[in-house]
Amino acid sequence: MHRRRLKGGHFSNYYNNFAIISTLFFMEVKIEESWKERLQVEFDKPYFQQLTNFVRHEYQTTRIYPPGNLIFNAFNCCPFNNVKVVIIGQDPYHGEGQAHGLSFSVQDGVPFPPSLKNIFKEIKNDIGAPVPLSGDLTRWAKQGVLLLNATLTVKADMAGSHQKKGWETFTDAVISTVANQKEHVVFILWGAYAQAKAAMVDKSKHLVLESVHPSPLSASRGFFGNHHFSRANEYLKLHGIEPIEW
Numbered sequence: 001m002h003r004r005r006l007k008g009g010h011f012s013n014y015y016n017n018f019a020i021i022s023t024l025f026f027m028e029v030k031i032e033e034s035w036k037e038r039l040q041v042e043f044d045k046p047y048f049q050q051l052t053n054f055v056r057h058e059y060q061t062t063r064i065y066p067p068g069n070l071i072f073n074a075f076n077c078c079p080f081n082n083v084k085v086v087i088i089g090q091d092p093y094h095g096e097g098q099a100h101g102l103s104f105s106v107q108d109g110v111p112f113p114p115s116l117k118n119i120f121k122e123i124k125n126d127i128g129a130p131v132p133l134s135g136d137l138t139r140w141a142k143q144g145v146l147l148l149n150a151t152l153t154v155k156a157d158m159a160g161s162h163q164k165k166g167w168e169t170f171t172d173a174v175i176s177t178v179a180n181q182k183e184h185v186v187f188i189l190w191g192a193y194a195q196a197k198a199a200m201v202d203k204s205k206h207l208v209l210e211s212v213h214p215s216p217l218s219a220s221r222g223f224f225g226n227h228h229f230s231r232a233n234e235y236l237k238l239h240g241i242e243p244i245e246w
């Protein structure tokens with residue numbers, strides 16, 4: 001393709017836009033190197049090739065969240081060796097501008113979804129930390145919290161639309177990899193869907209914290225008062241690991 005060079009050596013906006021579209025078209029998303037090394041065996045399996053074809057087609061033909069370059073944001077923000085805590089969600093938020101590849105997190109400036117409001121409420125009650133101004137949990141990820149959704153993509157306004165397409169097989173492999181290759185990780189499992197993942201975790205090597213989901217439909221039945229944030233930090237400190245600033 002011919003590129004028209006502008007003053008200062010910059011290419012035209014047309015070419016820049018083409019490059020962005022091409023990236024989405026070919027799904028050239030990247031995953032952090034330490035994760036790539038450990039998960040390459042999954043990427044090479046037939047199910048993942050089928051999943052890639054499905055996801056590529058979806059991004060080409062309809063509106064999908066998160067943006068393509070943020071599909072593996074949880075991994076890119078939290079390299080394998082940094083993982084201290086794993087918080088498992090189900091699938092990304094399906095509203096415009098919300099999802100950015102981290103479970104329960106929303107982009108800066110986006111109003112807090114109800115579950116995230118309840119998470120911040122429990123943190124305040126548990127450890128006294130004030131409710132933050134932003135719902136962007138990148139600050140947690142950078143400290144070693146793997147904010148992992150079981151399904152990494154979703155169709156706009158259609159919750160659960162990319163479930164049972166292969167993502168769960170991949171993210172189960174992620175959970176098993178962390179559980180098998182690391183020690184003293186805190187797995188925080190909210191709701192029955194996340195709690196089903198506990199079977200992959202050796203509780204003699206790790207701490208598993210379980211409660212109902214922070215959704216308004218269930219939070220009052222055991223999420224509030226679960227003290228997961230203080231309990232996670234106590235466990236980390238017990239094993240000489242820097243706690244999380246929630």
